[in-house]
Amino acid sequence: MLVNEKVAIEHGLKSDEYKKICKLLKRTPNITELGIFSAMWNEHCSYKSSRLHLKKLPTKGKKVIQGPGENAGVIDIEDGDAIVFKIESHNHPSFIEPYQGAATGVGGIMRDVFTMGARPIANLNSIHFGSPQHKKTKTLLRGVVHGIGGYGNCMGIPTIAGQTSFDSSYNGNILVNAMTLGLVKKNKIFYSKAAGLNKPVIYVGSKTGRDGIHGASMASASFDDKIEEKKPTVQVGDPFTEKLLLEACLELMAGDSIIAIQDMGAAGLTSSSIEMASKGNLGIEINLNKVPCRESKMTPYEIMLSESQERMLIVLENGKEDLAKKIFDKWNLDFAVIGKTTNSKNIELFFDNEQVANIPVNTLIENSPMYDRKWKKAKLPKKIKFKKDDYKKLKIKEVLKKILSHHNVCSKEWIWQQYDHTVMGDTIQKPGGDSGVVRVHGTNKAVAASVDSSAVYCWAHPLTGGKQVVAESWRNLISVGATPIAITNCLNFGSPENEDNMGEFVECVEGIGEASKYLNFPVVSGNVSFYNQTKEVGIKPTPSIGGVGLIKNYQNMITMNFKEINNLVLVIGKTEGHIDQSLFSRTILDEKNGPPPEVNLFNEKNNGESLLSLIGKGYIKSAHDISLGGLLTSISKMCIKGDKGIRLKKSKNLIHEIEYFFAEDQGRYIIEIKPDDLKEVSKILDKNSVHFEELGIIIEKDMFINEKTKVTIDELRSYNTNWLNKYMSS
Amino acid sequence: MKSSVITFPGSNCDRDMDVALKKFGFNNKMVWHNDIELPKSDLVVLPGGFSYGDYLRCGSMASKSKIMQSVINFAKSGGLVMGICNGFQILVETGLVPGVLLRNRYLEFICKNVFVKLDSKDNSYFKNLDKDILEFHIAHNEGNYFCTKDQLKEIEDNNQIAIYYCNKEGQIEDQYNPNGSIKNIAGILNKEKNVLGMMPHPERMIDESLSGEDGSLFFKNLINNIK
Numbered sequence: 001m002l003v004n005e006k007v008a009i010e011h012g013l014k015s016d017e018y019k020k021i022c023k024l025l026k027r028t029p030n031i032t033e034l035g036i037f038s039a040m041w042n043e044h045c046s047y048k049s050s051r052l053h054l055k056k057l058p059t060k061g062k063k064v065i066q067g068p069g070e071n072a073g074v075i076d077i078e079d080g081d082a083i084v085f086k087i088e089s090h091n092h093p094s095f096i097e098p099y100q101g102a103a104t105g106v107g108g109i110m111r112d113v114f115t116m117g118a119r120p121i122a123n124l125n126s127i128h129f130g131s132p133q134h135k136k137t138k139t140l141l142r143g144v145v146h147g148i149g150g151y152g153n154c155m156g157i158p159t160i161a162g163q164t165s166f167d168s169s170y171n172g173n174i175l176v177n178a179m180t181l182g183l184v185k186k187n188k189i190f191y192s193k194a195a196g197l198n199k200p201v202i203y204v205g206s207k208t209g210r211d212g213i214h215g216a217s218m219a220s221a222s223f224d225d226k227i228e229e230k231k232p233t234v235q236v237g238d239p240f241t242e243k244l245l246l247e248a249c250l251e252l253m254a255g256d257s258i259i260a261i262q263d264m265g266a267a268g269l270t271s272s273s274i275e276m277a278s279k280g281n282l283g284i285e286i287n288l289n290k291v292p293c294r295e296s297k298m299t300p301y302e303i304m305l306s307e308s309q310e311r312m313l314i315v316l317e318n319g320k321e322d323l324a325k326k327i328f329d330k331w332n333l334d335f336a337v338i339g340k341t342t343n344s345k346n347i348e349l350f351f352d353n354e355q356v357a358n359i360p361v362n363t364l365i366e367n368s369p370m371y372d373r374k375w376k377k378a379k380l381p382k383k384i385k386f387k388k389d390d391y392k393k394l395k396i397k398e399v400l401k402k403i404l405s406h407h408n409v410c411s412k413e414w415i416w417q418q419y420d421h422t423v424m425g426d427t428i429q430k431p432g433g434d435s436g437v438v439r440v441h442g443t444n445k446a447v448a449a450s451v452d453s454s455a456v457y458c459w460a461h462p463l464t465g466g467k468q469v470v471a472e473s474w475r476n477l478i479s480v481g482a483t484p485i486a487i488t489n490c491l492n493f494g495s496p497e498n499e500d501n502m503g504e505f506v507e508c509v510e511g512i513g514e515a516s517k518y519l520n521f522p523v524v525s526g527n528v529s530f531y532n533q534t535k536e537v538g539i540k541p542t543p544s545i546g547g548v549g550l551i552k553n554y555q556n557m558i559t560m561n562f563k564e565i566n567n568l569v570l571v572i573g574k575t576e577g578h579i580d581q582s583l584f585s586r587t588i589l590d591e592k593n594g595p596p597p598e599v600n601l602f603n604e605k606n607n608g609e610s611l612l613s614l615i616g617k618g619y620i621k622s623a624h625d626i627s628l629g630g631l632l633t634s635i636s637k638m639c640i641k642g643d644k645g646i647r648l649k650k651s652k653n654l655i656h657e658i659e660y661f662f663a664e665d666q667g668r669y670i671i672e673i674k675p676d677d678l679k680e681v682s683k684i685l686d687k688n689s690v691h692f693e694e695l696g697i698i699i700e701k702d703m704f705i706n707e708k709t710k711v712t713i714d715e716l717r718s719y720n721t722n723w724l725n726k727y728m729s730s
Numbered sequence: 731m732k733s734s735v736i737t738f739p740g741s742n743c744d745r746d747m748d749v750a751l752k753k754f755g756f757n758n759k760m761v762w763h764n765d766i767e768l769p770k771s772d773l774v775v776l777p778g779g780f781s782y783g784d785y786l787r788c789g790s791m792a793s794k795s796k797i798m799q800s801v802i803n804f805a806k807s808g809g810l811v812m813g814i815c816n817g818f819q820i821l822v823e824t825g826l827v828p829g830v831l832l833r834n835r836y837l838e839f840i841c842k843n844v845f846v847k848l849d850s851k852d853n854s855y856f857k858n859l860d861k862d863i864l865e866f867h868i869a870h871n872e873g874n875y876f877c878t879k880d881q882l883k884e885i886e887d888n889n890q891i892a893i894y895y896c897n898k899e900g901q902i903e904d905q906y907n908p909n910g911s912i913k914n915i916a917g918i919l920n921k922e923k924n925v926l927g928m929m930p931h932p933e934r935m936i937d938e939s940l941s942g943e944d945g946s947l948f949f950k951n952l953i954n955n956i957k
Contacts, residue, residue, distance in 0.1 A: 149839050153869070154780040156742020240740050240783025332739065418839045420869045422931075423778075425746040428939045439939070554939065 001031045011038035017369055024363040032300045032357045039267035039305055043530050046368040049496035050528040053506050057513045061522040063485050071112040073524025074189060075486045077550050082186045083447055084118035087179035087490040087546040089529035093234040094176040098143025103151040104237040104309055105178045111263040114246050117190040117253045118182025122438050123152045123159040125178050126451045126544040130171030132407050132727060140174050149418045154239035158427050159419035160436025163451050166407045172534030177490040179546040181449055192262040194280030194315045194341050199259055201339040204328050205245050205311035209294035211235050212307025241310040248331040257320035264311040270304045272313040274347055278365045283344030288351040292334040300349060300356040375502035380461050384580050384594040391658040396709050399588055403629045404636055404719040406587060414724045428554055434479035439554050446554035448482035450547050455540035457596035460581050462504045462541055466511020467599040471666060473547035474519050475625035478608045481558040481615045482549030489526035489545050494538020496530045504541035518601040558615055560624035562642030567621055567698045568675050573607050573668030574691040577659035583629050584662035603667040610688040611669055619677045626668040632661035634670050636716045639703055647704045648696040731756050731956050733773040738763045738792045743778035750933035754949040768800040772956050773810045776817030778931060788872045789819030810854055811925045815870050818927035827920050827927045829877035835910025841869040843941055844908055846916045847896040850889035853923035854955045863900045864944040866930035873929040875911035892917040892926055
């Protein structure tokens with residue numbers, strides 16, 4: 001096939017990018033080479049619109065072993081143990097084919113983690129759908145949940161936490177972000193940097209088929225009416241093969257045969273071989289006739305661009321081929337020596353004894369385009385003047401009912417009950433809490449993880465929203481008694497070519513950077529997903545933050561369920577009554593404007609660290625952070641989970657009761673303590689200048705909101721648990 | 731007491747079972763599906779997971795694995811063989827226990843705690859247990875037990891039903907049936923009562939930090955019964 005500008009544009013390249021390729025090669029590329037460039041230079045692989053801004057994120061810290069740039073980030077959890085983790089999007093494929101899209105998203109992220117030598121120990125996900133009324137939402141939700149479960153359950157990795165939201169901005173672009181944590185010994189971490197000349201390059205795993213060709217390019221384009229035609233670009237997953245691949249890789253990794261290893265994710269054999277060569281400053285030579293193929297007569301172009309799943313590329317030490325082959329034979333997986341490392345610094349491909357591609361590796365990576373896209377700064381919206389008279393018409397119980405049963409607050413048990421969350425026998429906090437917690441097998445330690453996003457806040461003011469998501473992740477870890485260590489981020493945005501969307505991206509990243517720097521909560525891995533838009537309309541900016549923390553003694557883990565009658569309930573952090581952008585304002589008052597709640601990083605840090613110290617001293621019986629839906633929503637959940645009631649005191653706070661209960665001011669937690677400990681707890685909080693108030697006392701049953709309003713726990717439970725079940729069965 | 735846990739390609743509760751057996755005093759060995767000989771054992775466990783990716787039918791390919799001939803012979807000579815979840819599916823495929831396991835009635839994977847009521851205690855697995863109702867944990871997609879009317883009559887007549895899904899109080903009703911199993915059956919025995927297949931995972935409930943502790947009761951009792 002003749003290559004010209006038109007063909008290049010069909011491959012998703014821009015006219016000037018094509019010209020740059022010809023200039024770099026000093027000739028016209030052939031079709032295989034063009035395919036390789038288009039795969040490496042698309043947004044998904046090259047980060048061409050985001051690189052400039054991602055550089056600003058804090059990525060270093062005392063506990064960081066490996067920051068961004070590898071298959072996943074790595075943090076130190078002491079005693080020679082490390083946690084490898086990352087979050088990644090699989091948005092575009094999941095909209096086109098929800099089951100396979102979501103399943104391969106989970107498969108891909110697990111591969112990123114075990115490529116580094118870590119056994120996956122927990123999965124999480126953040127999934128976002130269109131309005132519940134939209135005709136596709138139910139089918140997509142069901143498909144995505146089945147896909148995530150289908151893959152993770154079969155792999156035998158517990159899915160311990162997640163987040164689900166509905167918003168009409170996702171009607172045409174759902175989001176599926178999958179996160180995995182793996183456990184590895186610090187001295188047994190594997191990297192993707194090739195080293196040494198004439199080292200064998202090994203292909204292992206599934207055979208290569210025609211599935212997923214150009215998947216990465218599809219993920220770098222907006223959707224239009226013909227999106228269904230792109231179904232063949234969605235990969236098909238096989239978790240059984242991945243389970244075998246996991247066991248085989250870990251078996252090989254126990255020895256010292258591997259120099260470098262890289263999974264074949266987006267852009268398959270192309271990106272894996274090029275990345276390994278680039279990091280090692282080497283060349284690589286591949287004989288494509290040696291690649292195990294599932295279908296006959298596959299062309300070099302197809303082999304290089306296939307995104308067949310469950311494949312790995314390994315650079316081995318010389319002489320270890322037989323040993324490695326034996327292991328992969330045992331697990332019934334394909335194994336082939338397909339090439340070697342060279343000193344040419346080029347990627348050279350051969351097929352039927354002919355050279356079919358010869359490209360300098362640096363042209364694909366270092367010389368890939370980088371854009372300083374135009375972007376618009378967002379103004380902080382003016383505060384809404386809420387009329388207190390409007391509150392008078394409201395009955396608190398009715399408001400609470402609407403909020404607890406709101407699709408973004410209600411229990412997501414229908415979803416997580418379909419995920420195996422207890423396999424591996426170490427899950428000590430299941431989905432539905434502030435964070436999922438798994439023990440580090442055979443030790444007293446435990447790792448907590450949560451995933452959060454607040455698209456509404458980010459949409460209202462990206463800078464504040466970016467900060468808020470990081471702060472919420474930090475709070476969710478602290479609420480279970482974990483010391484926050486680091487985060488991974490999945491940045492889901494509209495088109496970078498649109499100044500508003502690009503502005504949202506730039507400012508969210510700035511907010512994330514600011515908060516993670518202040519909280520000493522560095523970003524160690526992540527991914528960017530642009531073009532989440534259909535025609536001209538982008539999604540609400542949705543950075544998902546996956547946070548990881550450590551609990552040194554798992555017996556000290558905290559849960560949110562109220563524990564004991566007569567214990568006191570306190571709120572840490574000040575309630576100012578910020579109603580703008582709260583769920584209350586948006587759903588009850590139907591007011592969608594105004595600024596998101598301010599994030600005061602000093603208070604976040606101070607309140608969080610003070611709570612951690614109270615937990616360390618054993619004063620905290622239960623804890624829960626206050627987020628969407630405000631204070632009364634959080635208390636309700638603690639009542640439901642603990643099957644206990646509460647008698648709330650009349651607040652001394654001067655703001656209106658409605659604002660007190662439903663405002664979404666940040667930096668707040670609800671805690672339960674023993675009455676005898678009040679004096680000591682007050683002393684510590686006062687000493688740290690942490691604002692706190694006594695909320696009430698735990699009683700056997702019923703929630704007494706004020707003298708006039710009583711809600712039973714069964715009522716609370718039915719508000720909170722029924723919506724999703726009803727929705728999915730209607 | 732010696733136990734063996736068979737690892738098939740795709741097994742994923744093999745380690746959990748190994749941990750549980752060792753915790754309660756078994757000297758456990760992991761056995762690879764391609765082995766021919768079974769080590770000397772007082773108990774053989776077919777663990778949960780997705781052996782052979784559930785291809786063809788859950789458990790069907792594993793039932794033809796090399797090691798299975800030894801397991802079948804062991805069972806036929808009176809040895810204790812316990813299949814949990816996918817292990818139960820493998821057992822029905824070998825014919826060691828009657829019936830089949832269909833997809834859950836709402837066509838969804840279910841992972842949650844359930845209560846089970848013990849029926850017959852005249853076997854090495856449940857004999858001497860103080861409690862009649864245990865809180866167990868399930869995690870499966872194909873746990874909907876089914877058999878013919880004749881088979882049902884036979885297993886009922888022979889007291890082969892080991893456990894039923896029930897509520898906290900032990901009431902066996904359809905609303906407490908998580909997967910649509912006929913008669914709320916959660917686990918059955920063979921005629922000779924030395925082979926047990928059940929969907930719940932006792933190995934996930936072996937300390938108070940996990941889903942519960944009734945698994946500990948089960949294993950402690952099991953090893954005492956075997957001694």
